[in-house]
Amino acid sequence: MSTPNVLDDLEWRGLIAHSTDRDALRDALGGGSVRFYVGFDPTAPSLHMGNLVQLVTARRLQDAGHTPYILVGGATGMIGDPRDSGERTLNTAETVAEWTEKVRRQVSGFVSFEGDNAATLVNNHDWTAGLSVIDFLRDIGKHFPVNRMLARDTVRRRLESGISYTEFSYVLLQSMDFLHLFREHGVTLQHGGSDQWGNITGGAELVRRVTGEQAHAFATPLITKADGTKYGKTEGGALWLDAEMMSPYAFYQFWLNVEDVKVGELLRIFSTRPHEEIEDLEKQTAEKPFLRAGQRALADEITTLVHGARETEAIRAASAALFGGGELVDLDGATLGAALREAGSVEVAGEIPTVVDLLVLTGLAQSKGEARRTIGEGGAYLNNARVTDPELTPSHDDLVAGGWLVLRRGKKRFAGVAVSGG
């Protein structure tokens, strides 16, 4: 191994779950700048952690000199890829268009659009929307043996519960993307999540069948929790990158709370630190887990990547204030106020509502019933003191740091109430 090959780095990071001919891929990546693509379907208004894996991987390839084509699935998003959980509900064209735009803006932040190997954004709607059914069936469909399509894992699992022709056909659209990008832009490599492996190889094979030339592909592993279940299932669902859908504070907290046994794996996947530093953090986590050095590094780095350094710094300060273990009254108003604004806060003017109402108002509880239950379970706190009376109404004497009430549910979830007037 004379010159470092980016594939070795990706392998070290555990990012290669599947790949086409590994040696051919290594040769390609060891040569000149490879044009590669990765696609994101607008199935939600925001990307999530799974997509982030692909984005940082694309960036690694770009930093190694290769040229990214970032595809947003304006067309494939209209169809929906088959998943095990069952048939999707089709989104309207307006919704898909709106999400396409949001996703397009979001992906733009993760790759560079400058230099010799500047990234290019493409939308498969551009070459798919105008295609006639006749052309599609003749030029694309002809290359897909149905018996092979039926053998694909996701399809096979769906045969019992049912799958529409629409979703069954998804692989043709995505494969067509690879062929299109191969022909029009010289793209010879596609990567994606391992759940996309069937679609990815479909594209590589279509390129080979139609042009007789070799296309490369690899898939990253699915990230799971220590117990093997899917990750990113926090309150409200996935781990979103959009600050509107998941506050940067909550995002940071997620990474800070990663299980010890997963820290190393996640650092390898997401961190841009040198290998030695990551190995050192892994060692620290193994030897002194209570220091949570790995978690802190992970949370800092990923939050900075997604939400910026300034925001991350504010969150760190907020976390230190709220979790520092000191007395709230010892904190100065500016510090506590800033911390609570990061954690989530609401404003109340005049009369102060009951604790139950405040729990709902701040979003710490979904309903009054849940708020009462939480109090009954001993999980509600006002200014770090357990609340036992569901009828309790805080008074102005309870205000700390110049007008704040600090509400907490459980050990980790804080919210502030800024009281004015009265």
Place this chain on the structure above:
RNA sequence: GGCAGGUUGCCCGAGCGGCCAAUGGGAGCGGACUGUAAAUCCGUCGGCUUUGCCUUCGAAGGUUCGAAUCCUUCACCUGCCA
């Protein structure tokens, strides 16, 4: 097109005329123990103006004092036959 089976709370799944807001498991939430970790144990888990009321068991009607449970129609899913 015919026949059979199915559609229950976030998910999986019991219930098959009153004792059903509906057994059980998982997820979630809270407590204890910790390190804002894991594991474990305990509790909780539709809503509300909370000793009661309201809305839920694919949809709409109907039978009944009373329906998730019976009948009719519709929608969707699965299997077998055409």
